[in-house]
Amino acid sequence: MKKQIHLNGFVQHSPSPHSTGLWSYKQHEGHRHNRLAYWEEIARILEQGKFDALFFADVIGTYSVYQNSYEPAVTNAVQIPAHDPLLVISALAASTQHIGFAVTVSTTYSQPYFLARQLSTLDHLTEGRVGWNIVTSYLESEAVNLGLERRLPKHVRYDRADEFLEVVYKLWEHSWEDDAVVLDRKNRVFADPSKVHLINHHGSYFDVPGPHLVEPSPQRTPVLFQAGASPRGQRFAAKHAEAVFIKSHSLESLKNYVQNIRNLVEEQGRDPHSVLIFPLILPIVGSTEEEAHRKYEELKNHVSYEGTLALLSGHTGIDFSKFDPDQYIEDMETEAVQGNLNLYTKDPTRKWTLREAVMNHGLGNGTVKFVGTPEQIADQIEQWAVEGDVDGFNIAHAHSPGTFQEFVEYVVPELQQRGIYRTEYEAVTLRENMFGKGRRFLQEDHPAKQIQVATNS
Template sequence: MTKQIILNAFEMTSAMHNSHGLWKHPKSKRHRGYKDLNYWIEMARLLERGKFDAVFFADVLGVYDTYKQSKEPSIHDGLQIPVNDGAFVIPTMASVTEHLSFAITVSTTYEQPFGNARRFSTLDHLTNGRIAWNVVTSYLPNAARNFGLKDMVKHDKRYEIADEFLEVSYKLWEESWEDGAIIEDVENGILVDSSKVHEINHTGEFFSVEGPHLSEPSPQRTPVIYQAGTSERGRDFSAKHAECVFVGGPTPERIKYYADDIRKRAVEHGRNPDHVKIICFLTVIVAETTEQAEAKYEEYNKLWSPDAAKSQFGGASGYDLSEYEKQDQDQPFEFKKTEHGHYKAASLTKDASKQLSIKEALGRLESIDRNTVFIGNPVEVADQIQHHFETSGVDGYNLNHLVTPSCLEDFIDLVIPILQERGIYKKEYKDGSLREKLFSHGRSVLPNDHPGRKFAPGRHLTHS
């Protein structure tokens, strides 16, 4: 069978996401609609019509404040602020759809695993097994201060915390409740067989959790695990835990390098590489004709906010680009390791197809970077997607949309029928949970090669 594209809508319950300045476009509905349930109901119905696999909700816990050492550029143009909690719109979206799934971002750096486990069990129950957790470690300095820390937790230590956070989560989801614990014995007045509900008694370096888990097992027990990370530590974490890995790169070849590396690391962790799906960014500007698509690109560019783009890059990378603006513009723009994330910095430095000068790197943020967008008529865009899909080795995409919902509507109406005709995009959904839809192993719960399964029912252990 021909490999088919997994497709998520890259979203955020915020006034703006990655469409810097495009709230000003007359067709943009998101900066008003994001706080209205009807907006999300319409979005859910639209995406299910387009056979999208999931909505991927990004999130932040602070304001981007690295650029100019100020929050003002971000707040001024609505860079992921104001932002609401995406978890609250999911049950409503699920209620008007049958197959569309939902990935929600939650940080392991600033949350506690016990409460987070109940959140995801609840969502998995309410969506009938259509939930995923995008595991992040968070990098914004303002987020650290919002949670009572003077400084950010260092990059690699954040992954150490995340490793233990996942271990506690697996114990709660997989081990705490055995199958068949709910017995509904009316005659003897017993709803739950207490012999099948266990404390986890976890005591570790970062967390201490007695248990038991408060929620009974949901359809998937453990939600589908998403993770994004291109650093050495991030790729190893993904290879160990993630079922879907969100990677980035400026070229199909660089993305393939990351995809191959993560799959190789997965094997080293004792996992089947087919149980790891690789997802990357996709941004499209499409119209009936090439000329109309190019006109859209120019129209969008006139509304683009360079300050918001630089603010996002600064927060994600740790580079204050206002300092680079004062330097010799002909000097090379070089990678430097910071305690922030590494993907954004790598995209314009060590992952770029050629060495960029400071002027060239800054120029990539002054407008919508043509290097990162597929522009054209429906056939041209489908050709670009198919070439990228087959060259990069990815399994699917998180589709960014510059003007919402019109860019999604254009993609669904103009591009998806061509991809379906070519056999590289589904015409109908598979039945079952999100995990069953994504993978061929036929299980709603984690496959046996996943590290979370060592805590599965029937393998109950006492932990200290």
């Protein structure tokens, strides 16, 4: 059997989150992001295309590093407005049957007891179709609005995230036994308290006695996604993630990343191929190669240069208003998103000037663009999947829902015809659709399963 690939749709609850300025493009309907009907339409399109999940990125602050001001971001709708992604999910579950919903929530600004309850509730309401993108957050503007004087140093954010995960694992996996709910009407016992345990967590960041507030949900732990790119971020992903995201614009840099992640996963005592890897791609489809390239040029003309400077400055934590647009950007480290900086400063294939980086970053958040006919795009997908040793792709959009519509209408049938992509969903839960029928829960070699809990009973 040929290698099978998986697909996710990459979105954010904002008008044109990953293609800056494209809200002004005539076919883009991102201004309708505040309407449920907009999300229902996207979810239905992706479900028709048999995607594993609709993946919601999220930030909870403004992009105000550039010129030390939030105004360029507001003018150009650079991930502002930024509405809450969790709140649309149960409604979308009601209008779909199979597609999963992966949502980004920060371990730096949430509480594990609270988030464990939210995600367990959603896992019940979606009947096991929820995933969590674990982020530690990178914007200073998030910190100052959420109770901190400054953004925490990256290593502290990851230390907190590690402990955060220990707490939620205890709540999800070790608090309620499978048969705790007995629903015994005759003896008037709803649940057996001897099967609902305290978790007694006492650590450096959290003290959570428990028990968990929610009875066991279909997947218990939601599917865990992560996208750390710094050395610490990659070690964190290798320890916790079941799926990782990567932004890359060359097959060569992708290969380096994938090799490294698989080695790190193995060092954690986990099967290196038990973690699925999804590069982000922006497909631009045409009925001919020329038409696709014409479309690409047209889309580029709608990118906002100033807006993208604000986006890139926020992503990297570097105020690029102080740079000459024609200078090369190289050799920089950041406390923000190292992966975004690496795209331009550590590209093994070429050097980037700031202007070139901005023009690239404005479409699909700087990720690789697959431009061409459905056959050419399917060729590239197959090549990256096989040579890059990845398990699937996160599909970004330039305009929405148009990019998704075109991809599902023209590229998905091509992938199906090649026998590398499903024609039907295999199962009900997100984890099973991603990993195979029968895999409803975390693998036994996952650290959540190894935890010992000092329970009450």
